Amino acid sequence: MSTNKPLIGAAIIGQSGGPSAVINASAYGVIKTALESDCITKVYGAHHGIMGVLNDRLMIMDEEDPAELELLLHTPSSALGSCRYKIADPETDDTDFKRILEIFRKYNVRYFFYNGGNDSMDTCNKISRYMKQVGYECRVFGVPKTIDNDLFGTDHCPGFASAAKYIATSIMEVSRDSKVYDKGMVTIVECMGRHAGWLTAAAALCKQTGDGPDLIYLPEVDFTMEQFLSDVERVYKERGNCLVAVSEGVHYADGSFVSEAKTSGTDGFGHAQLGGLAVRLAEAVKKDLGVKVRGIELSLLQRCAAHCASATDIQESFNSGKVAVESAIAGESGKMVGFVCDRDNGYTCHYQLFDLEKVANFEKKVPPEWITPDGCNVTDDFIRYCAPLICGETALRYENGLPRFAKLKQVFAE
Amino acid sequence: MSTNKPLIGAAIIGQSGGPSAVINASAYGVIKTALESDCITKVYGAHHGIMGVLNDRLMIMDEEDPAELELLLHTPSSALGSCRYKIADPETDDTDFKRILEIFRKYNVRYFFYNGGNDSMDTCNKISRYMKQVGYECRVFGVPKTIDNDLFGTDHCPGFASAAKYIATSIMEVSRDSKVYDKGMVTIVECMGRHAGWLTAAAALCKQTGDGPDLIYLPEVDFTMEQFLSDVERVYKERGNCLVAVSEGVHYADGSFVSEAKTSGTDGFGHAQLGGLAVRLAEAVKKDLGVKVRGIELSLLQRCAAHCASATDIQESFNSGKVAVESAIAGESGKMVGFVCDRDNGYTCHYQLFDLEKVANFEKKVPPEWITPDGCNVTDDFIRYCAPLICGETALRYENGLPRFAKLKQVFAE
Numbered sequence: 001m002s003t004n005k006p007l008i009g010a011a012i013i014g015q016s017g018g019p020s021a022v023i024n025a026s027a028y029g030v031i032k033t034a035l036e037s038d039c040i041t042k043v044y045g046a047h048h049g050i051m052g053v054l055n056d057r058l059m060i061m062d063e064e065d066p067a068e069l070e071l072l073l074h075t076p077s078s079a080l081g082s083c084r085y086k087i088a089d090p091e092t093d094d095t096d097f098k099r100i101l102e103i104f105r106k107y108n109v110r111y112f113f114y115n116g117g118n119d120s121m122d123t124c125n126k127i128s129r130y131m132k133q134v135g136y137e138c139r140v141f142g143v144p145k146t147i148d149n150d151l152f153g154t155d156h157c158p159g160f161a162s163a164a165k166y167i168a169t170s171i172m173e174v175s176r177d178s179k180v181y182d183k184g185m186v187t188i189v190e191c192m193g194r195h196a197g198w199l200t201a202a203a204a205l206c207k208q209t210g211d212g213p214d215l216i217y218l219p220e221v222d223f224t225m226e227q228f229l230s231d232v233e234r235v236y237k238e239r240g241n242c243l244v245a246v247s248e249g250v251h252y253a254d255g256s257f258v259s260e261a262k263t264s265g266t267d268g269f270g271h272a273q274l275g276g277l278a279v280r281l282a283e284a285v286k287k288d289l290g291v292k293v294r295g296i297e298l299s300l301l302q303r304c305a306a307h308c309a310s311a312t313d314i315q316e317s318f319n320s321g322k323v324a325v326e327s328a329i330a331g332e333s334g335k336m337v338g339f340v341c342d343r344d345n346g347y348t349c350h351y352q353l354f355d356l357e358k359v360a361n362f363e364k365k366v367p368p369e370w371i372t373p374d375g376c377n378v379t380d381d382f383i384r385y386c387a388p389l390i391c392g393e394t395a396l397r398y399e400n401g402l403p404r405f406a407k408l409k410q411v412f413a414e
Numbered sequence: 415m416s417t418n419k420p421l422i423g424a425a426i427i428g429q430s431g432g433p434s435a436v437i438n439a440s441a442y443g444v445i446k447t448a449l450e451s452d453c454i455t456k457v458y459g460a461h462h463g464i465m466g467v468l469n470d471r472l473m474i475m476d477e478e479d480p481a482e483l484e485l486l487l488h489t490p491s492s493a494l495g496s497c498r499y500k501i502a503d504p505e506t507d508d509t510d511f512k513r514i515l516e517i518f519r520k521y522n523v524r525y526f527f528y529n530g531g532n533d534s535m536d537t538c539n540k541i542s543r544y545m546k547q548v549g550y551e552c553r554v555f556g557v558p559k560t561i562d563n564d565l566f567g568t569d570h571c572p573g574f575a576s577a578a579k580y581i582a583t584s585i586m587e588v589s590r591d592s593k594v595y596d597k598g599m600v601t602i603v604e605c606m607g608r609h610a611g612w613l614t615a616a617a618a619l620c621k622q623t624g625d626g627p628d629l630i631y632l633p634e635v636d637f638t639m640e641q642f643l644s645d646v647e648r649v650y651k652e653r654g655n656c657l658v659a660v661s662e663g664v665h666y667a668d669g670s671f672v673s674e675a676k677t678s679g680t681d682g683f684g685h686a687q688l689g690g691l692a693v694r695l696a697e698a699v700k701k702d703l704g705v706k707v708r709g710i711e712l713s714l715l716q717r718c719a720a721h722c723a724s725a726t727d728i729q730e731s732f733n734s735g736k737v738a739v740e741s742a743i744a745g746e747s748g749k750m751v752g753f754v755c756d757r758d759n760g761y762t763c764h765y766q767l768f769d770l771e772k773v774a775n776f777e778k779k780v781p782p783e784w785i786t787p788d789g790c791n792v793t794d795d796f797i798r799y800c801a802p803l804i805c806g807e808t809a810l811r812y813e814n815g816l817p818r819f820a821k822l823k824q825v826f827a828e
Contacts, residue, residue, distance in 0.1 A: 019594050048596040077590035084595065168816055169721050176491035176819065177718040180433050181498065182462040187714075209816055279690065299710045300601075304591035307583050308721060310815060390815035401724060401804035402582055402623055405590065 029321020
């Protein structure tokens with residue numbers, strides 16, 4: 001539903017879910033565009049996502065130094081604070097939504113931008129639905145972010161490319177390090193990705209340089225320990241070394257995670273907290289082959305490595321925030337900004353709106369045709385898809401040899 | 415003993431021990447200077463350090479493309495291959511030394527440069543002693559490298575600063591990531607360093623930016639689990655979050671490593687292979703405080719992160735190789751190139767020769783006066799010492815979004 005009637009009021013931007021190296025670039029796209037817009041009267045940052053709305057903790061972005069805000073382009077993690085709060089269905093329990101409406105009314109909020117992944121798009125969609133239902137005029141927009149790259153519709157997700165660039169770069173470096181001795185080694189690098197293997201697949205990018213991993217295991221393929229050990233043995237015997245990239249979410253045919261016994265808790269959405277897989281697999285290899293092993297978990301490092309961010313990703317992330325505000329002002333609502341890309345004559349990226357209803361809670365996986373038939377690598381089609389996304393290096397500013405990240409004043413409303 | 419008589423013959427450069435982000439910058443300093451020198455007739459790279467000499471596996475550096483060699487400035491790990499071979503005392507068992515002499519004679523080697531840490535300086539010193547003893551004229555030089563920063567005499571060691579810069583940068587990023595949620599977390603980052611805590615102390619560099627760790631544990635201070643848990647609890651209660659940097663080598667008062675039960679083997683020098691400490695400590699905190707925890711091991715990433723190298727380190731590493739060759743040509747031998755630095759009026763670094771005899775097998779630790787009395791942090795004096803070393807960013811070349819590392823042809827002699 002598009003209308004040209006200008007809607008005057010305040011805007012809230014919130015960030016949710018796991019942070020990324022460029023989620024603040026998206027937020028900056030929203031904040032800058034909103035601050036410069038005539039019909040947006042005030043720009044609030046919700047402290048810790050939707051929790052900040054529920055708790056009436058709103059930071060006034062108009063109070064921040066513009067130069068400091070610009071540093072958000074190169075500042076990792078969620079500068080406004082994040083949360084992992086699972087909101088109810090408004091039809092089942094509207095307590096939270098009544099409170100959100102109360103806050104929206106209090107600050108005359110007419111624009112709501114939510115910057116996050118699958119669960120955040122779900123939250124965003126529910127708020128959009130509720131506001132429509134109660135007849136409160138408010139333009140609600142999803143600004144995508146997920147290093148997992150698993151959002152429906154869009155060609156790829158802001159945040160993915162920077163994590164991919166970090167993973168490929170680190171694997172190139174680890175590859176050189178792990179092959180340096182006269183005696184070989186099996187090195188296992190664990191990447192994030194519960195259900196989708198995009199990040200782990202990105203390790204294959206350095207295949208082009210000759211420093212790539214020998215084997216890649218994604219959650220899209222059922223894992224068997226026997227096949228894994230046999231793959232590693234084959235490569236090690238052939239090349240004297242073996243470098244493996246494995247997704248934290250690899251699982252057996254019955255769906256149980258290979259790292260399962262190490263699971264010590266769940267997050268707010270009932271997801272198991274994974275980790276420790278690399279060490280576990282390294283130990284299995286050591287026991288089976290008796291060779292030197294090393295397990296490396298990229299852990300949080302891969303999702304916050306702003307110093308290794310992709311310039312393409314930064315630009316696209318900023319633009320997705322900008323397009324969200326422009327589209328909202330133009331009358332759109334209940335949408336998420338996504339990318340439509342062309343790789344045939346160079347790389348081009350266009351912005352398109354996707355229905356939140358369709359995006360929410362759908363997980364896009366690595367397509368089977370991009371996984372090699374033996375299940376332990378990805379095809380050149382994946383490389384062609386991913387390679388343009390990591391191009392360009394960050395213009396991160398350094399002071400005394402260390403990154404200069406944004407420091408917000410955090411002036412709260414009231 | 416210095417003489418001005420020009421010594422004509424070939425040179426061998428070898429690399430040994432754990433690699434670093436800039437060990438190749440040192441090797442390039444040796445190779446470039448040797449290739450340009452009139453009295454050095456040929457430059458060989460020993461494949462896998464002293465093993466390459468023993469096995470007669472010498473790469474002819476004269477055959478390499480100069481542009482490719484220059485990329486060594488920004489290429490991590492040991493491009494010539496490394497080893498962890500512990501050579502005997504020539505007085506006890508001279509088998510290896512006879513073989514080395516045989517190879518030196520075969521190729522008329524009159525210059526030998528060994529690029530590595532403590533153990534490599536020991537090897538270098540033994541070769542120097544043996545050659546003198548049998549009257550074979552050969553100038554033997556140590557070119558220092560160790561991220562551990564524990565070599566005697568020199569102000570600091572090539573490789574340390576780049577690892578320090580990577581650690582401080584990563585801790586800044588992880589700090590932002592780990593403090594993003596509305597619920598707090600205890601994050602434990604494990605850095606390398608068996609007996610010396612220099613690398614872990616480097617985490618304190620980001621104290622200046624406000625993103626530093628709350629607690630720092632070095633092997634220079636006896637560890638007690640009770641004190642550690644009490645420190646973490648205090649910080650967590652005070653700040654709602656806690657970020658800890660801990661050295662892999664922290665140990666109890668009886669000398670046993672805290673990570674000991676995880677020890678699964680020893681390297682060629684009888685050193686225990688450490689690791690898994692971060693996860694172990696995180697679990698102890700979780701059990702004690704019942705809070706969310708995350709253990710992150712920087713593992714190999716910290717020693718091979720060429721993409722995050724310090725420009726100061728790259729330059730000094732190159733110069734140490736260059737000075738080694740120039741000093742050898744000038745008649746010096748049995749020495750290691752070290753740094754003498756002044757931090758009073760800006761930062762200046764001068765090159766000085768240290769007797770290998772004194773350097774070999776001595777480990778320099780973080781001085782007690784640079785550790786805070788409570789044993790869980792470092793002082794500003796440490797920051798003043800370390801800060802200038804990480805200044806400047808690498809000029810690493812990128813191709814298609816990924817580092818362009820050197821690819822050597824590896825043309826072997828004979």
